[in-house]
Amino acid sequence: MDYLLIQMLNGLQLGLLMFLLAAGLTLTFGIMDLVNLAHGSLYMMGAYIAWTLIAWTDSFVLGALLALPATFALGVVVEAVVMRRLYARDHLDQVLATFGLILFFNELVRMIWGPAGKSIAVPAFLSHTVEILPGVPYPAYRFALIVVGVIVAVLLAWLVARTRLGMLIRAGASNRRMIAALGVNIELLFSLVFGLGAVFAGLAGLMAAPISSVKIGMGDDILILAFVIIVIGGIGSIKGAFVAAMIVGQIDIVGRAFLPDLLKTFMAPAAASSAAPAISQVLVYILMAGVLVWRPTGLFGQRS
Amino acid sequence: MKDMLASMRTPRGLFTVALLLVFALLPLLTEAFGQRYLLSVGTRIVIWSIAAVSLNMILGYGGLVSFGHAAFFGIGGYAVGILSANGLGSGWLQWPVAILASAAWAAVIGALSLRTRGVYFLMITLAFGQLVYYLGSGLEAYGGDDGLNISRSRFAGLIDLRDKASFYWLCLALLCATLWFCSRFAVSRFGLVLRGAKSNELRMTALGFPVFRYRLAAFVVSGAFGGLAGVLLANEGAYVSPAMMSWVKSGDLIVIVVLGGIGVLFGPLYGTVAFFALEELLKPGLDLLHKGWGEYWQVVFGPMLVLIALYARGGIDSLLGRRDG
Amino acid sequence: MVEPLLSTDRLVKRFGGLLATDNVSIEVRPGEIHALIGPNGAGKTTLVGQLTGTLAPDSGSVRFAGRDVTRLPTHARVRLGLARSFQITAVLREFTALDNVALAVQAHAGHSFRFLADARADRRLRDPARRGLESVGLGDRADTLAASLSHGEQRQLEIAMALAGDPKLLLLDEPMAGMGAEESQRMVGFLGALKGSRGMLLIEHDMDAVFALADRITVLVYGRAVATGTPDEIRAHPEVRQAYLGEDAA
Numbered sequence: 119m120d121y122l123l124i125q126m127l128n129g130l131q132l133g134l135l136m137f138l139l140a141a142g143l144t145l146t147f148g149i150m151d152l153v154n155l156a157h158g159s160l161y162m163m164g165a166y167i168a169w170t171l172i173a174w175t176d177s178f179v180l181g182a183l184l185a186l187p188a189t190f191a192l193g194v195v196v197e198a199v200v201m202r203r204l205y206a207r208d209h210l211d212q213v214l215a216t217f218g219l220i221l222f223f224n225e226l227v228r229m230i231w232g233p234a235g236k237s238i239a240v241p242a243f244l245s246h247t248v249e250i251l252p253g254v255p256y257p258a259y260r261f262a263l264i265v266v267g268v269i270v271a272v273l274l275a276w277l278v279a280r281t282r283l284g285m286l287i288r289a290g291a292s293n294r295r296m297i298a299a300l301g302v303n304i305e306l307l308f309s310l311v312f313g314l315g316a317v318f319a320g321l322a323g324l325m326a327a328p329i330s331s332v333k334i335g336m337g338d339d340i341l342i343l344a345f346v347i348i349v350i351g352g353i354g355s356i357k358g359a360f361v362a363a364m365i366v367g368q369i370d371i372v373g374r375a376f377l378p379d380l381l382k383t384f385m386a387p388a389a390a391s392s393a394a395p396a397i398s399q400v401l402v403y404i405l406m407a408g409v410l411v412w413r414p415t416g417l418f419g420q421r422s
Numbered sequence: 423m424k425d426m427l428a429s430m431r432t433p434r435g436l437f438t439v440a441l442l443l444v445f446a447l448l449p450l451l452t453e454a455f456g457q458r459y460l461l462s463v464g465t466r467i468v469i470w471s472i473a474a475v476s477l478n479m480i481l482g483y484g485g486l487v488s489f490g491h492a493a494f495f496g497i498g499g500y501a502v503g504i505l506s507a508n509g510l511g512s513g514w515l516q517w518p519v520a521i522l523a524s525a526a527w528a529a530v531i532g533a534l535s536l537r538t539r540g541v542y543f544l545m546i547t548l549a550f551g552q553l554v555y556y557l558g559s560g561l562e563a564y565g566g567d568d569g570l571n572i573s574r575s576r577f578a579g580l581i582d583l584r585d586k587a588s589f590y591w592l593c594l595a596l597l598c599a600t601l602w603f604c605s606r607f608a609v610s611r612f613g614l615v616l617r618g619a620k621s622n623e624l625r626m627t628a629l630g631f632p633v634f635r636y637r638l639a640a641f642v643v644s645g646a647f648g649g650l651a652g653v654l655l656a657n658e659g660a661y662v663s664p665a666m667m668s669w670v671k672s673g674d675l676i677v678i679v680v681l682g683g684i685g686v687l688f689g690p691l692y693g694t695v696a697f698f699a700l701e702e703l704l705k706p707g708l709d710l711l712h713k714g715w716g717e718y719w720q721v722v723f724g725p726m727l728v729l730i731a732l733y734a735r736g737g738i739d740s741l742l743g744r745r746d747g
Numbered sequence: 748m749v750e751p752l753l754s755t756d757r758l759v760k761r762f763g764g765l766l767a768t769d770n771v772s773i774e775v776r777p778g779e780i781h782a783l784i785g786p787n788g789a790g791k792t793t794l795v796g797q798l799t800g801t802l803a804p805d806s807g808s809v810r811f812a813g814r815d816v817t818r819l820p821t822h823a824r825v826r827l828g829l830a831r832s833f834q835i836t837a838v839l840r841e842f843t844a845l846d847n848v849a850l851a852v853q854a855h856a857g858h859s860f861r862f863l864a865d866a867r868a869d870r871r872l873r874d875p876a877r878r879g880l881e882s883v884g885l886g887d888r889a890d891t892l893a894a895s896l897s898h899g900e901q902r903q904l905e906i907a908m909a910l911a912g913d914p915k916l917l918l919l920d921e922p923m924a925g926m927g928a929e930e931s932q933r934m935v936g937f938l939g940a941l942k943g944s945r946g947m948l949l950i951e952h953d954m955d956a957v958f959a960l961a962d963r964i965t966v967l968v969y970g971r972a973v974a975t976g977t978p979d980e981i982r983a984h985p986e987v988r989q990a991y992l993g994e995d996a997a
Contacts, residue, residue, distance in 0.1 A: 153541060155673070203732050209541055210487055211731045214680050217673045218727025225720035342552055342669055349545040389562040396560030403553040407534055410546050414538045603862075611859040611866040618850050621839040628799065628833070630825030630854040630912065639860060 120254045125375040126368065127250070131260050133367025134267025138322035139340065140347040140359040141274055142315020148354020149290040150205045150308055155216040156196070157319055157344065158337025159223035164189045164320020165332045166227055169236045178241035182324055186317050193316020197309050205308070224334050235333035238324070263325055270321070271360060278356050287311060343370075346406045352419025361417060366402055373398025434742040438688050441695065445594055449587040461586055462658070467698050468593040469654045472600050474678045474690030476647030479604060481676070482685035483613060484640050485620030487544045490531065490551025491675045494645050496558055496667030497524045498652020503662040504564055506572040513575030513583075517653055524649020525642050527554070532641030536634055551672050558664040569663025572656060583657050593654050600647055605687050607643075616640050617685075681730060683739025692738040700726070750813060752777045752916050752946040753798070753829070758807035760793055767793040768804065769970035775916060775946045780938070782949045782957045785967035791950050792834070794967065795920055798948070799831055800824050812915055825854070828915035832905040832922055834950075840894035844885055844904055847893055849876035851911035876911065883907040883937065899930035906937070916946040923953045935959055958982075 143157045167188045172181030200219065204212050240259045247255035278284035286302055323337070330336070347366050351358025374395050381390035381397070409417060429435045444451070445468065452461040473495065480486045501520035510516065531550040538546055559567045574583040583589045607613045619626045619633045626633050656662045665671075674697070682693025700723060709716035734740065751774035760768040767790045775781040785791055796802030798809060800821035808817045812827050819827075839847050849872045853859060856871065866872060880886050883903040888896060893904060902922060909917055922938070923931045935956050938947070942960070951957050957964065958978045965975040966987050974984045981987055 147541070153544065200728055200732075207731070209544060210481075210676070210680060210684070211735070213487070213489070213544075213673070214677055215728045215731035217677055218724040218731065220724070221720040221727070222724030225718050225724065229718050229721065338670065342548065345545055346549055349542060349549075353541065392566055393560040393562050396556040396566075399556040400553055400560070403549045403556070406549045407546060407553075410538055410542060411534050414542060416542075606863045606865070609865045609867055610863055611853055611861040611869075611872075613862075614846070614850060614853070614866050615859045618839050618842065621841050622837055625833070625837040625839060626850075627821045628825065628831055628837070629851050629908065630822050631859070632820070632822045636859065643862075 120251070121375070122372075123251070123254065124256060125372055127256060127264065128260070128375075129368040129371035130364070131263050131267065131367070132371055133364040134264060134271065135322045135326055136340075136344060136347055136367060137271060137360050137363035138267065138318045138325075139344045140351070140363055141356060142312075142318045143344050144348040144351065144354055144356065144359045145287060145311050146201075146315050147348060149287060149311060150201070152201060152205060153209050153212040153216065154201070155213060155341065156219035156223065157315070158339075158341030159220055160189060160193060160196075160316045160319040161323035161337040161340065162227065162332075162334070163192055163223060164316075164323035165238075165327045165336065166231055166236070167192075167320070168324035168327065169231075169238055169332050172238060178238070185320060185324055189320030190313045190317045192320075193313040194309055196316070197312040201312060202305070202308070220338065224338075227334050233334065235331045237331050238327040240328040259328060263329075266325065270318070274318075274356065283307075283310070343402070346402060349416055350406050350409050352416030355416070355418035358416055358418030365405070369401050369405065370398055373401055432743060434739070437742055438691075441688075441691065445597075449590050453587075458586070461590060463698060463702070465586070465590045465593055465658055466655075467694050468590070468597050469651050469658060470675075470678065470698070471691050471694040472593075472597050472654065473648055473651035474675055474682070474694050475597075475600050475604050476644045476651065477675050478679050478684065478686075478690045479607065479644040479647070480637075480640050481679055482689065483608060483620065484616045484637060486536075486637065486641075487547075487676070488535075488641075488644075489544050489548035489669070489672050489676065490554075491644075491648055492667040492669070492671035493527065493531075493551045493554040494524045494648025495652040495655055495671065496554055496662075496664070497527050498649035498654075499656035499662040499666055500558060500561075500564070500652075501649075502575060502653050502656045503570045503572045506575070507564060507570060511573060511576045513577045516575050517650075520653045521646050521649045524652065525646040528642045528645025528648075529638065532638045532645075536637050536641070548669060548672070551667065551669055555664050555667050555669070558667060565663070567664060569661060569665070571661055574657045574660055575653075589657065593658075596650065596654070600650075601687065601691075603647075608687060612636065612639070677727060681727075681737050683737035686737075686739045689737060689739050696738055749776060751775060751810075752812060753948065754810045755794075755798070756808045756810070758794070758797060758809065759805045760790075760797060760802060761805055762793075766970050768797065770807070771967070771970070771972050772807075773965050773972060773975065775948050777915075777946050778943050779962040780942055780947045780949055780960050782951060782961035782964045783967060784951070784954075784957055784964060788969075789967040790970040791967055792920075793970075795831075795918065795950065798918060799829065825912070825914075828912070829918065830909040830912060830914035830916070831918040832902075832909050832920060834920040834924060836898065836901045836905065836925075838893040838896075838901050838904050838908070840892070842893055843890050844880060844893055844896060844900075845873065845876055845889040847904055848879045848907050848911055849873055851908040852876050852879070855912035879907045879911050880904075882910070884933075899926050899933075902926065902930075902934070903937075906934075910941075914945060916948065917941075918948045918950075920950050921952060922949070923951055923956055931956060 139161055143154065146152045146154050164185060168182055168185035171184045172178055175181045175184065200215060204215055244259040244262050246258050248258050248261050250256045278287055286307055343366065347362040348359050351362035377394035377397055378391045381394060430439055448464045449461055452458060473491065477488065477491045480488055498520045501523045502516045505516045505519065531547065535543055535546045535550065564570045581588050581592060615626065615631055615636045619637065623633055655666060678693035678697050679690055681696055682691065683689035701719060704719035704722055705716040708719055708722065753775040755771055755773050758768050758771045771794060783791055793802060797804045800819060804817065808815055810816065811824065811829055816824050816827065839850065852872050852875045853866065877889060880889055883906055885900060885903055885907065888900060893901065896904060906922065923934055926934065931953060938960055949957065949960060961978055963975060963977055964981045966973050966981060974981060974987050976984065
């Protein structure tokens, strides 16, 4: 029972991280109609920039806080140099160009930081455990991730639901031409949304760093998972991205945790524990296929 | 015939003929210059060209941006690998099984994916590609993530695939067969329906074509040729692994097709050659500029793709002069 | 009494709270030109969608050529002989005029799972296609890309495509839209010459054309068929005069 609770918390924590990554992606997708494969690169850059700034300031919190405006700036630059020219293009051109950006960023990281991965230590003040229930310890850093994830999700929900920027974002996701007709400075809006997406991706990358590692290509596979989430949720829908991220987080972690036992009933134990992560991934993709067959534009997507 | 001779005199024709000539003579050239390594690069280019031509059938002629094509590398390759690991080494068995398995997979994902449109289609094909990738890495009995060393398919008395030059010529012959099929396919009744549906799906439906069925059939045909490329790739390295079907490989295939010129018969060929040649040229080129820079060739290659996407629509084919009709 | 070629029985389609098709029952008889008129937003497009099979009605049925086609997909209805042209010109822009019509011929020449023979050299497709082009006056434009044809020529091409399968019923969705006076005049002449050879359902805003061509007219207002009758009856119909034509229109 305690084991299940801890695994579900891990699933929640992964889901929240995935939500951060997916939120920016679903916005750029929904509003700018942009297939941005390079979103995972921003996740990676966030982690690497944070690694450098944490080493430089010798403080996790300070380094992380400085990394956020840095990834925002990076996002705005990428938007201005490349993305802006892609909005009106078909998806194939977007795939080609942003695929090129992935190669560029992966190699750039190798040039600057070298081929070996980096690690960011869990900050000392979060390296203990907290008791989530009497007698059930949970790592404080992971707990903090959940707290930060929830805060950011609430903040984002507030931003989208209550502010003028959010109003424009919602209008843009459902009808791109409408915001142009409202006399809004589209270029500025797009640049802001893209920068915001970059910050969330970077935040996800740097928060994930202490529990995984900072390495080249770290964003490539997780990007696909983020795509799966926004497609399940419905492109352009923040709510959809959140719901789908929660589901995918649970499937991934709980699958990893419980599949081995299940598989051991008919497989060799060693084989079962190494096949389980792959199979829990497969479950996620089967879920996506099922959702799309059932609702071809996702759970909360616009019907065409 | 007269038309063919005339079209060979255009820059595009001359370029294509020269390219095919180099392909045909490659084993002799590499032997003469003692560059054995280049022959295996050449073999991989030929195999990737087959895969790219097969992707071009649905992407170029059908307008369906499928982002899971590397799965066919994997299915074709693993079919060979799994049979070989179980002592079934005959190519006469392995190859048909591999190609049928790829076609069957194409039928399944096609039937599901073709219900969606646009970017959802792109994403669902990507997801199915990932599904195969993770299935492959979950195959613990066949090496899991690490992959599997295999022995090459045996065609007793007919051809020895271990001989590099023979294998190369076999691949080349299969590429020519694939190109021949594609050239017929593109102007056949079937091909015209597929291309018509790319141009205006609603119109084709209103004319009375059940567009879904034709697209599904195109998917299956394309998947079968993709599986063939997988079979060859497995035999080239005597090795299969999940890495051969990662989504990045699917991305590479799309890049190749777009780079060469989508919906153009020889486009995938131009694209594959350029894709592999750029790597071989950029590395020494950058090293000349500054010792050690060659290692980071993708810092140049990546932005080149961005520029091609932005400014060179129509790919290499469009650089070879205008096309009429 | 002759069975109608196309008929609907109390067809209903809702979009949310909006009743876009409200118990519509219409009939097109073999050989007649039946016009469907109504102000913008009357539900003409929605009705056309249900007739051709791109929209499923919430209730009611559609019969065509003696059978219930309510649940049949578009391509199957076309096979039965229900051809259409589009309100917004829909030709295959990257193909030549001849290719366009040849594909329409091909749609009625059995299945197209033929992978090897060159369809552009197939006289069974090209010859009828060429004749079709000539019949709409585009004989000399056969090798021109559809995208390069003038607007009027594209509309003529559409008619040639619709006629290629020798349909029993031709559904013409605003064939005169966007045409100049002279082009419209030619189209009216052309459609008039086709009259009697097959049934036609004509959706059109150009009242001169409608009254010149139609045998019978149905008036659609707010999703309801308020009147059906000969052009003279429709001109005289009080509800039509008020709701649609306006008092001064007669």
